[in-house]
Amino acid sequence: MLHCRRQTRVKELRIGGGDRRGFAIDPPFEVLAPSEHTLPFVFASPHSGRVYPKSFLQATRLDGTAIRRSEDSFVDEIFGAAPTFGAPLIKAHFPRAFVDPNREPYELDQAMFDSPLPQYVNSRSPRVLAGLGTIARVVRDGAEIYGRKISFHEALMRIDTYYKPYHAALRSALDATHKKFNFAALIDCHSMPSIGGPLDQDIGATRPDIVLGDRFGTSCARRMTDMVERALAMQGFAVVRNNPYAGGYSTEHYGRPAVGLHTLQIEINRALYMDEERMERTAGLKRVTSAITTLIRAMSEVDWRFLRPAISSSQAAQ
Numbered sequence: 001m002l003h004c005r006r007q008t009r010v011k012e013l014r015i016g017g018g019d020r021r022g023f024a025i026d027p028p029f030e031v032l033a034p035s036e037h038t039l040p041f042v043f044a045s046p047h048s049g050r051v052y053p054k055s056f057l058q059a060t061r062l063d064g065t066a067i068r069r070s071e072d073s074f075v076d077e078i079f080g081a082a083p084t085f086g087a088p089l090i091k092a093h094f095p096r097a098f099v100d101p102n103r104e105p106y107e108l109d110q111a112m113f114d115s116p117l118p119q120y121v122n123s124r125s126p127r128v129l130a131g132l133g134t135i136a137r138v139v140r141d142g143a144e145i146y147g148r149k150i151s152f153h154e155a156l157m158r159i160d161t162y163y164k165p166y167h168a169a170l171r172s173a174l175d176a177t178h179k180k181f182n183f184a185a186l187i188d189c190h191s192m193p194s195i196g197g198p199l200d201q202d203i204g205a206t207r208p209d210i211v212l213g214d215r216f217g218t219s220c221a222r223r224m225t226d227m228v229e230r231a232l233a234m235q236g237f238a239v240v241r242n243n244p245y246a247g248g249y250s251t252e253h254y255g256r257p258a259v260g261l262h263t264l265q266i267e268i269n270r271a272l273y274m275d276e277e278r279m280e281r282t283a284g285l286k287r288v289t290s291a292i293t294t295l296i297r298a299m300s301e302v303d304w305r306f307l308r309p310a311i312s313s314s315q316a317a318q
Helices: 054-059 152-181 222-233 249-254 284-300 313-317
Strands: 029-032 041-045 089-092 184-192 210-213 239-241 261-269
Touching: 029 152, 041 152, 089 152, 152 184, 152 249, 184 249, 210 222, 222 239, 222 261, 222 284, 249 261
Parallel strands: 041 089, 041 184, 184 261, 210 239
Antiparallel strands: 029 089, 210 261
């Protein structure tokens, strides 16, 4: 059985605050385990973290509201019922603007750094070119985060302290789930601005209620996406697939249906549950949380054995 990390109280962003040491976020994330692991899923909220280190706040040129533009605010709350229905929930406490776990480990923009980057760094990916690498240059509305260049050592510290432990915990949860059920599925939980922004392909477009990303049918069984889409549509949501988001690094990296590892990204329109300008909850949060809880309850009643691998892991490795 999976176990929770020790429960340390963490606070939402307070400008001028942060942690007492100026850098550490303790714990960097939590794994909320079910009392009994009965659902072959792992839920992850990589972008809802809202604990900002003091040193980071001092380095940014943005104010306390602007720096939060990249947060998938309150998504960890919306999917909070997962452990009740038998699946672990992993939620980051560190913010996406600080380090983004839905990127390759070293997607970095050379223009941000005060010295040449090592050759192993991917500095030419579309995400880096948009300013949204592992260490982001901008927030989602395009505003520059830093007033000065930073060191590669600083980036490594964030990656080693936050990014890598997060993925180690996610991999451990998926491995334990796969071992128990002979298959496993990751639901990567996100939210999106209601209107396409300056860094998006759908600039100025009004977005649907929910976007399901399955890498165009390659990261999970289509039947799984069908079931999730149907359960959400039955509750009155406008649901589309893979447009404008088909799934990020985690969806692509962990989604290997041939060996019984499936990944589906869920993006929820923020206008449904929050004031996007003030970064505050609205009355809609209750409805959206109830709807997602209904979805997870429905998932707990499905026989998911059709997700079993077509080939064994050992065969796939050959």
